[in-house]
Amino acid sequence: MTETTVSTRLGRRLLLGTALAAPAFRMGRAQATNEVIVRTPGGAYDDIMRRYVYDPFTAETGIRVTVVAATAAKLIAMFRANNVELDLIDTGDAQLMTLERMGALAPIAYDRWRWSKPEDITPEVRKSHRVGNFTYATVLAYNTDSFPGDNHPKSWADFWDAGKFPGPRMLSDIASASVNFEFALLADGVPRERLYPIDVDRALSIMSRIRPQIRRFWDTGALSAQMLSDKEVVLGSIWNGRLQTLIDRNAPLGYTWNEHMIQVQALGIFKDARNVEGAQRLADFMMQPQVQAQYAKALIYGPTNERAFGLLTPAEIARMPGGENSRRLGFYQDIAWWDANRDRVSRAWARWLLR
Structure with missing residues (x-):
């Protein structure tokens, strides 16, 4: 899930590839705390996450979520240009590892999680600066x-x-x-x-x-x-x-x-993001077992919160990677x-x- 498609449904957008030196919009710090900007793969993925993650998160916190599409190259270019216009990055784990190696990511604030428990996350995907949100x-x-x-x-x-x-x-x-x-x-x-x-x-x-x-x-x-x-x-x-x-x-x-x-889709947070705290809260919200079970079932991918498997039927689990049988065969x-x-x-x- 690393290819990028631009969703026509999105309203306000960052034109990341055209003018990194001239941001698509500017916002004050106060406004930034009320919005989390998320890089996603785009397309139908956004619809599923909007339904099961973004809208419920907004209802719970009052923080709205804006999604944008951006390639790994654009993410790297943003960091190098010191022009970070995103908060949370939802992409392939390999792309996040590259950004982590460059020093672009903030540590995941596991110690401040209130909705999810870090110990419930599959150890293979629970890293210091990135956390897998599905397999x-x-x-x-x-x-x-x-x-x-x-x-x-x-x-x-x-x-x-x-x-x-x-x-x-x-x-x-x-x-x-x-x-x-x-x-x-x-x-x-x-x-x-x-x-x-x-x-x-x-x-x-x-x-x-x-x-x-x-x-x-x-x-x-x-x-x-x-x-x-x-x-x-x-x-x-x-x-x-x-x-x-x-x-x-x-x-x-x-x-x-x-x-x-x-393979792992993961979350990372730009250390220089305008709303680091909001991004940390959204990552925490997204990793809940009941939330993961919903979007994993819709995407036909595997949850990384081990407790989420208990909320799925055997038939649903059989269609997903990452579970006990998957780790035995793969x-x-x-x-x-x-x-x-x-x-x-x-x-x-x-x-x-x-x-």
Whole structure:
């Protein structure tokens, strides 16, 4: 969920990409305390969060929430220009790690939480300067017309077996945030607990074996969903929420939870934000189990407050990553490794694509 779309529903907006040196609006400190400006992925996500988080938060506190869309590059540019026009950042954990490394984020004020309990948050996503507000997953999807019944791939080794499971495929591009190197290594027999540090040369060599069957490397969740929906591909990696939406619309698609990669959407707060206190309160409000259960169910992603799972039905939990079964079958992506090696991987990936 890291691609950015601008919601036409939004009223007052920051034109972040056009004039960082000339802010879209100015506000006094008193006005700032009555509003929290949140970076979100945009689109339908905003509608869901407005219903289950923002409007209830405003009703509880009197603080209104304004949402804007901004890429990771724009967030970095704002900080470097000393022109922070956002308070709370809701984005992929990897993007927040980059901002944290730059010194852009304030510590999460766990000691002042009043609605949520820090000890209820999954330890893997509870960090000093960022906190995961839900998990999503990249899963192995397939077309059920092409692979009916139980005759479908059940692992990434199966995905790489084009003889047994023929047809055009897709995997992610570096522009989507990361390449599916982890899946290549799993296909080659590397255990989940030994994926990191990633052997880049080995991963690229394994990628070369399946490259003739790859129709396209997707760079957005929308593109991956479209390719599966249009049957441009019959196998591929995709974010579970994008896939489940298609399945719920009766698309002939299925997936396996085996060897899925758990990823994290997280909250961070600009240390130089106009309303740091309001942003801290909104983060606290958003992490409540009853609040998380509502928006996680709507998004088809997994809550990070462990108590939220008790408010969901077994059928709802079965559609979500992050729970006990998910952690047994999948693995958390190591974003620290990706943050430290992204430039090197980007160069190697670009060279490999030109071969």
